[in-house]
Amino acid sequence: MCTRTEGVTRRDAMVAVAAAAAAFAAGSLPLGWTRAADNKTRKVLFFTKSAGFQHSVVTRKGEELAHAEKILIEMGKKNGFEVTATKDGRIFTPEKLAEFDVIAFYTTLDLREEGTDKSPPMPKNGQEVLFDFIRSGKGFVGFHCASDTFHSKGDKIDPYIRMLGGEFKTHGKQQKSKILVANGTKFPIEGLKEFEMTEEWYDLYNFNPDMHVIQVQDTKSMEEDHYKKLENYPMTWARKEGKGRVFYTSMGHREDVWQRPEFEGLVVGAMSWITGQIEVDVTPNVKQVTPEADPKQFAAGK
Numbered sequence: 001m002c003t004r005t006e007g008v009t010r011r012d013a014m015v016a017v018a019a020a021a022a023a024f025a026a027g028s029l030p031l032g033w034t035r036a037a038d039n040k041t042r043k044v045l046f047f048t049k050s051a052g053f054q055h056s057v058v059t060r061k062g063e064e065l066a067h068a069e070k071i072l073i074e075m076g077k078k079n080g081f082e083v084t085a086t087k088d089g090r091i092f093t094p095e096k097l098a099e100f101d102v103i104a105f106y107t108t109l110d111l112r113e114e115g116t117d118k119s120p121p122m123p124k125n126g127q128e129v130l131f132d133f134i135r136s137g138k139g140f141v142g143f144h145c146a147s148d149t150f151h152s153k154g155d156k157i158d159p160y161i162r163m164l165g166g167e168f169k170t171h172g173k174q175q176k177s178k179i180l181v182a183n184g185t186k187f188p189i190e191g192l193k194e195f196e197m198t199e200e201w202y203d204l205y206n207f208n209p210d211m212h213v214i215q216v217q218d219t220k221s222m223e224e225d226h227y228k229k230l231e232n233y234p235m236t237w238a239r240k241e242g243k244g245r246v247f248y249t250s251m252g253h254r255e256d257v258w259q260r261p262e263f264e265g266l267v268v269g270a271m272s273w274i275t276g277q278i279e280v281d282v283t284p285n286v287k288q289v290t291p292e293a294d295p296k297q298f299a300a301g302k
Helices: 011-025 065-079 126-135 144-146 161-162 261-275
Strands: 042-047 081-086 102-105 138-141 167-173 175-181 196-201 203-205 212-218 232-241 244-249
Touching: 042 065, 065 081, 065 261, 102 126, 102 261, 126 138, 126 161, 126 232, 126 244, 138 144, 138 161, 138 261, 144 167, 144 203, 144 244, 161 244, 203 232, 232 261, 244 261
Parallel strands: 042 081, 042 102, 102 138, 138 244
Antiparallel strands: 167 203, 175 196, 175 212, 212 232, 232 244
C-alpha cells in the first residue's frame, strides 16, 4: 500500500485499489486481458532510485510524486493493477517484496549506493534478492534507463544486464525516429504498428540472444551519423528468467512520451503478460529480426 512517506497519501492508494477492483468486478478488462483465476488485483512496485543521473520524469518535489510515478499509478487505476512508487532501496528484502507481483525499474547505476538522489540504497545483496523474486515466478519491467543500471565491467557481463537483456551504451540528441514492429511478434500491445516519435533514443548493446524482440529501432530514419552507422537494433523486448518474466523498453525519457497512447498500450500489454493475465509466445527471435545488431554476444561464464 502506498504511504505518505512514499509520496502518495493513503486516500490516493485506496482510490487506486477501488478503481482496479471496480474494473475487475465490471468484467471490462482492457487490451484483451483474461480474468486471472484468483481474481486478485496485481501489485506493482515502481522503483525510481537514481544512483547516477536523475531524469526529470522521476524527480520529485518534496513528497509529491514524480511525473512518471503519477502516470503509472493512473494507468494502474484504469487497467487493474495497483502501483506503489518508492525510491527507498531498503524495500529489497524477501519479506518486503513478498506482497508484489511485479517490480518496475526507472533507475540509474549501482543501486546499492546512496548516489545522486540520496535515497537509501539497496542492501548489498539487493541484486540477488531481485533475481530470486523474478525467478520464483514474478515479473520485472524496465523503463528507459533501467538499462543504465548495474553496468558491466569490461568483458564480464553484469548479471543484472544478463537478466534485463541489454545495456545502455550512449545516446545522441533527442530526435524523431521510426519504430518498427519485429516480424512475427504477437505481443499484445494495443495498436501495435510502425510509428514515429521524438525521444532520447538509447544506443544499446550486450543483447541477450534469448530475448523476444517486439519493437526495433530504425537507425536509417535518424539524423545523426552515429545512429545511421548502426544496424537496426532491439528497443523493446520480452524474455523469460527462470519461472519469471522480463520486459524492457528504451522509451520513457520525455514527459510527453509517458502520456502518448503508443506508450500506454505498450505498458498495459507488458503488465498483462508479466502478471500472467495472458499467455504470449516469446520464443527468442533477436538473431532473426536484428541479425547485425550486436556481434558481441554473451560468452559462457561471463
